[in-house]
Amino acid sequence: MVEFSDNLQKSFNNIKTMKVRGAGLIARTAVETLKVEIDRENDRDVTAFLSRMTEAGEYLKLARPTAVSLPNSINNFLRQIQVGAKSGSSVEEIKAISRKAADMFIEASLEAIKKIGEIGSKRISDGDVLLTHCNSQSAIEVISMAHSQGKNIKVFVTETRPRYQGRLTAAALADRGLDITLIPDSAARLYMTKIDKVIVGADAIAANGAVINKIGTSQIAAIAKESRTRVMVAAETYKISPQTFLGELIEIEERDGSEIAPKEWLNLHPNIKVRNPAFDVTPSEYIDIIITEMGLFPPQGIILLLKDLYSLLPS
Numbered sequence: 001m002v003e004f005s006d007n008l009q010k011s012f013n014n015i016k017t018m019k020v021r022g023a024g025l026i027a028r029t030a031v032e033t034l035k036v037e038i039d040r041e042n043d044r045d046v047t048a049f050l051s052r053m054t055e056a057g058e059y060l061k062l063a064r065p066t067a068v069s070l071p072n073s074i075n076n077f078l079r080q081i082q083v084g085a086k087s088g089s090s091v092e093e094i095k096a097i098s099r100k101a102a103d104m105f106i107e108a109s110l111e112a113i114k115k116i117g118e119i120g121s122k123r124i125s126d127g128d129v130l131l132t133h134c135n136s137q138s139a140i141e142v143i144s145m146a147h148s149q150g151k152n153i154k155v156f157v158t159e160t161r162p163r164y165q166g167r168l169t170a171a172a173l174a175d176r177g178l179d180i181t182l183i184p185d186s187a188a189r190l191y192m193t194k195i196d197k198v199i200v201g202a203d204a205i206a207a208n209g210a211v212i213n214k215i216g217t218s219q220i221a222a223i224a225k226e227s228r229t230r231v232m233v234a235a236e237t238y239k240i241s242p243q244t245f246l247g248e249l250i251e252i253e254e255r256d257g258s259e260i261a262p263k264e265w266l267n268l269h270p271n272i273k274v275r276n277p278a279f280d281v282t283p284s285e286y287i288d289i290i291i292t293e294m295g296l297f298p299p300q301g302i303i304l305l306l307k308d309l310y311s312l313l314p315s
């Protein structure tokens with residue numbers, strides 16, 4: 001049985017208990033954690049170092065199952081170490097490559113959010129009323145950037161039960177001077193007639209353009225379609241799942257029932273079953289555009305991005 005360091009265990013728990021949450025931040029935290037692991041031991045050779053880092057990465061991947069950003073960022077980091085290891089370099093040289101790989105991922109990930117903000121803000125017009133769900137750094141960046149361009153924007157924010165991430169979004173946007181209205185998730189249909197555009201983030205994007213995001217996103221997208229309101233998804237390209245190209249499904253995390261009702265109440269009603277899925281799947285036909293750092297893509301065009309990113313398709 002492998003013993004994991006305090007650094008790894010702390011980071012694993014922070015992600016699992018959602019102290020660290022949101023797909024982008026989860027990915028950056030995982031890579032930062034692996035960067036700390038690099039120098040934790042005096043590895044006798046490259047193989048020992050590689051296997052230690054692989055075990056650490058595989059462990060972190062188990063913290064939350066849905067955000068594809070987590071395995072993608074870890075796999076990308078490990079791949080760079082593997083390539084370095086094949087070059088016959090010394091442990092110290094490989095460790096330097098690994099540190100650089102971690103820094104590059106974190107920098108590129110933050111840069112991607114800014115780029116998404118630049119690209120996405122162009123899709124927002126002066127006077128728009130927006131609706132967002134949950135708490136996405138990318139969606140917030142798009143809205144904030146449009147606001148900083150002087151566009152007069154109003155934003156409806158769903159509270160996002162059961163963990164109320166909508167409050168984080170509402171506070172972040174209100175602090176930046178935006179006009180914010182916090183609404184219950186169940187009021188989305190009532191207000192949809194007032195909304196010009198829905199903008200959300202993503203935990204994962206499937207090869208067919210379906211978007212996996214906070215539970216309730218698909219309901220909001222369906223309501224938006226009903227009232228001919230456009231739905232935009234703001235997401236970094238490392239949230240696209242290469243495995244879905246081969247028909248794999250994205251696992252939907254199911255969290256503890258006590259997030260829905262207190263344990264004491266549940267204990268009083270032992271016959272009541274509780275389900276608490278943390279995410280849902282919005283089919284591509286409910287999404288108008290996906291805003292990435294590499295540009296705008298209709299959801300059906302995600303397959304082309306996958307081809308570029310992973311060379312998965314025959315050319």
Ligand code: RUB
Nearest residue numbers: 021022023024136137138201202214
């Ligand atoms: C967060 C959530 C966010 C995406 C995108 O869920 O669904 O919309 O992760 O966020 P949870 P970002 O709170 O359960 O982690 O754009 O910041 O990566």
